[in-house]
Amino acid sequence: MNILAIGDVVGSVGCRFLREKLPPLKKLKAVNLVIANGENSADGNGLTPSSVRYLLDSGVDALTSGNHSFRRKESYDTYDECEQLLRPANFPAGAPGRGYFVYDMGRTQVGILNLMGTVYMDPLDNPFFTADALLNDTPKITVVDFHAEATGEKRSMGYYLDGRVSALWGTHTHVQTADECVLPKGTGYISDLGMTGTVESVLGVQPELTIHKMKTQMPVRFDLVQDGPCKMDCCLFEIDDATGRCRSAERLELR
C-alpha cells in the first residue's frame, strides 16, 4: 500500500494548489491513501468546516492538525462530527474530536494517530505515553503525524515507535527535512513533511511581515502570500501489506 502524507496546507492558495496537483500524483504513484495536515488550511489560520470539506473533496482521505487545531470556534463541531479530521491525541481529555481513527479501506484498515510535541510548544500530555496507550490494539498498518517543533523530540519519537508503526512523519515547521528513511526496525520516517503553499514566503506568510515582527517585536498580522509559484511538500511511504513494514520513503516536492 502506498500512503501519501502531505505537509501543512496553508490557506486557500495552498488548498487550490493541492486540488490541482493531487489527482495526477495519485495516479502517477498509485497512491492508496492520502493524509494531509490541515491546521492552517483556512485563510487567517486554523481550519474551518469549508476548508476541511474542500480538502476532503480534493482527494485527501484524512486530515490531521496541531497547535492551530482549535483556533476557530466554528470548527469544533466538525472535529466532533467528521471522523476523518483528527487533532493531536494528547490534548487533555474533553477536547473536541479525537486523535486516533481507523480508516476502513475495505480489505485493509489503517490506523491514523495524530500527536503533538511538548518541547517549545503547549504543555499537552506526554506524547510518548499517549502513543503507548493508543498503539496496543491497532491495525497492522498504522501511521503517525507528530506535530512538533524540536528535531530532538521528533527523531526520539521516530526511534521510540520504530517497529511499532508503519510510518511516522513530522509536521509544524513548514520546512521539509531531508532525513527521510526507513528506520532500523521498519518504520518509514521523516522529521518534517514541509508545507503546501507559496514558495517565496516565510511558512506561507509574507516575508516583510515576519521580518517586521522580528525587528520590532510589535504585534503584526501575518497575511499570506497570495501569488507566485506554489509547491506541495509530501512524502510517499510504501508499506508492505502483509507485515505493515515500510519498504521505502520517498520525499517529494511538487511544483
Add this chain to the structure above:
Amino acid sequence: MNILAIGDVVGSVGCRFLREKLPPLKKLKAVNLVIANGENSADGNGLTPSSVRYLLDSGVDALTSGNHSFRRKESYDTYDECEQLLRPANFPAGAPGRGYFVYDMGRTQVGILNLMGTVYMDPLDNPFFTADALLNDTPKITVVDFHAEATGEKRSMGYYLDGRVSALWGTHTHVQTADECVLPKGTGYISDLGMTGTVESVLGVQPELTIHKMKTQMPVRFDLVQDGPCKMDCCLFEIDDATGRCRSAERLELR
C-alpha cells in the same frame, strides 16, 4: 568560487568522518573554501582547542559555532587567538572572540558572519540589527551561518539578507532541510545544513537516552552514538566572483 558549508560536526566520531570525506569532496567539487559549524565537535559537547585544531587540520578553513560556543572554559582563549574560529556576533559585547571575520584568499576576500537566533534560544542581541551593523562594508563575497531553531526566524533572515550576502545557511537543528535554493535577489539559502556524525542517532546522541529524558523528565547524560554509519551533511554554494551572487545551491549528504 565554490564555498562548502558543513553542518554541526558532532564529537570525535564526526570529526574523524569529516577528515576522511572532506579531501576527496573538495577535489570532486573544486571547493575553494570550507566552513563548518564546530559547536559540538568535542565529545561531551562544546569545542576544545584540540577539536578546533583537528578540524582546521582536516581541511576546514573556518569554524562557526552557536549556543554551545562557550560550554568549555578551555576554549575561551582559542576564540580570542584563532581568528578562523567564530562565535555568534550577537553575543553581548565582551564575549571572547568575534563573530565576523574576513578570510583572505589572496586574490579574493570572503566575509564570514556568524549569527544566532533568539526564538526558543538565549536572549542575545537582535540578530537582524547585528547583521545590519556588520554588513555595510563587507567584501563582495560574504556568507552567513545563522544558528537558530525556528524555521520562521531562519527564513525571515534569509529574505532579510537576500541580495546583501552571497549565501546564508542555518545550523543548530542537526537535521538537514530540503529547501536549498537561490533566493530572488541572488542569495544562496538553506534553512539547516544538518549534521556530521552518526546516522542512527538523535542529533548524534543515543536514542534510548533522549527517549529516556522525554519519558521521565529526569537528568540524563547525553552520550553520543560511537559506531555505525556516519554522514556529512553539507551544502555547496557556487558564487559568481564578479558579482558575489549565488549561482546555485547544491545540498549534499555524504555517506
Add this chain to the structure above:
Amino acid sequence: MNILAIGDVVGSVGCRFLREKLPPLKKLKAVNLVIANGENSADGNGLTPSSVRYLLDSGVDALTSGNHSFRRKESYDTYDECEQLLRPANFPAGAPGRGYFVYDMGRTQVGILNLMGTVYMDPLDNPFFTADALLNDTPKITVVDFHAEATGEKRSMGYYLDGRVSALWGTHTHVQTADECVLPKGTGYISDLGMTGTVESVLGVQPELTIHKMKTQMPVRFDLVQDGPCKMDCCLFEIDDATGRCRSAERLELR
C-alpha cells in the same frame, strides 16, 4: 520626596478604583509623584488614549507599560505624543514613544526609566545594557519600572542598579511581593508591585476562564472579573532629595 509606584492597573474596574483611592492616599502620605503601570488599563488588555487620559486625570503623573504596550494600534500615537506615557526602553529602535523621560517638578527633576526583562519574555534588547546607556546623565532622583517575569532577573537588576537609581520596582506578575527593602547602596526595591483591580481574580481575569485554559489548552478569551472587592497594590519610596538615596520603601495594599 515621596514617590508612589502603583502596580498594573487592570481594566476600567481597576481604573475606577484607583480614581477613588489615589487622592486620599496622596494626602495621607504626602505623595509628591505618582507613577503607575498602565499596560492593562483598557478592558480587553493593552491601553487606549482614553484609559491613559483617565489615569492621568485621576492623579497619576506618569505611566509605564510592558509586554502589552503595543496591543492596541489606537494607542501608538499616544506613545508618540504624550511624554508622560512610557514603554520599555529596550524595545528595538523605531518603536513608538520612548522609554525614558525626565519629569520636571520645577525645583526638582525626576528621571523615569521603563525596562522589560527577557527571561520568559520577548527577546528585546538586553535591559542591563540599555540601563547602562540611559543612566549616565540622569537627574539625582531617577526611578525604574522593570517589567519582568523571573524573580532572578528582577533581583539581579536591583543589585545591578543599586546605588545608581533612587528606586527600582518590578511589575508584570500582578502579584505583590513582600521583599520591599532599601538595597545596600541606597536603592529602594521591590520585586513586584502587584496589581490594581479585583481581589478575587487571577491577575484580574475570571478564575474559571484561566482554569479552563490550563485544563484544556484551548483558546479562551480572558474576560475580567467585573465586581467584588478591589485593591490597589503599590509601594511608597521616600527619597532623600539631597542625595537621591532611598530612605524607606513602604509596601501598601489598599482595599
Add this chain to the structure above:
Amino acid sequence: MNILAIGDVVGSVGCRFLREKLPPLKKLKAVNLVIANGENSADGNGLTPSSVRYLLDSGVDALTSGNHSFRRKESYDTYDECEQLLRPANFPAGAPGRGYFVYDMGRTQVGILNLMGTVYMDPLDNPFFTADALLNDTPKITVVDFHAEATGEKRSMGYYLDGRVSALWGTHTHVQTADECVLPKGTGYISDLGMTGTVESVLGVQPELTIHKMKTQMPVRFDLVQDGPCKMDCCLFEIDDATGRCRSAERLELR
C-alpha cells in the same frame, strides 16, 4: 491545627539558619506540623541524603521539592525510602519516590501533595488532572505545595482547589508574595512562600554571578552567598480540625 510551610531552603547556610529558628518558632506559634521545600538544600543545588536528614532532624516533618528534585543521583534512593520526602506528583510514572503522602499524627491524618507547574517549566503531566486524581479520598486536612513559576498558574490552581484542600502554597520563585489569604471556600493560600537563606542575594546566589550571566549569556557557576544576614520565609496556616477549613494564613519572614 497549625501547619507551618517553609519556602525553599537554600544551601547549608539556609539549613543551619532553619535549625536555629524553627524550634523557637514552633513553640511561639504552637505549630503542629512543619513542611519545608528542600529542593535546593544541598550546596550546589538539589538535595542529598544528608541535607534531607539534617532538615528532618531540625524539626521539619515533611519535605517537598520541585524542578531540582532529581538533580543529584545520590538522592534517588532517599526518595524511594523516605516517605516524608516528596517530589511533584505529576512527574511521569516511574520517577523515584512519590508525590502524595499521608502524615499520621495519631489522632489526625494530614495529606500532603506536591505538584509542579508546566508554564515556563518542564512539560510534566497536567497538574490540574493530577490533583483531581489524587484528591478524591484524602484526609479532611490536606495541603498542597505547588512548585510553579507563573502567578497565573498558581492562582488558578488556588481557585481550582479552593474548598477541596485546607491550604495551598506556591514555591519556586524564592521571593515571598504578599497575597496570603483564605480563599472564598476556605482554602488557605499564598502564591509563593519565598526562601530560607541569605537576604542579600539573588535567590541565594551571589548577585555578581547572576548579573554576569545575564550580561554575558556565558555559562556561570551559581555559587551561594555564604555570609550576611539570613531569613526564613514561611506561612502559618491555622486549620479547623473539624472541618479542614483554613481559619487564617499568616505570612512570616523570620530574620
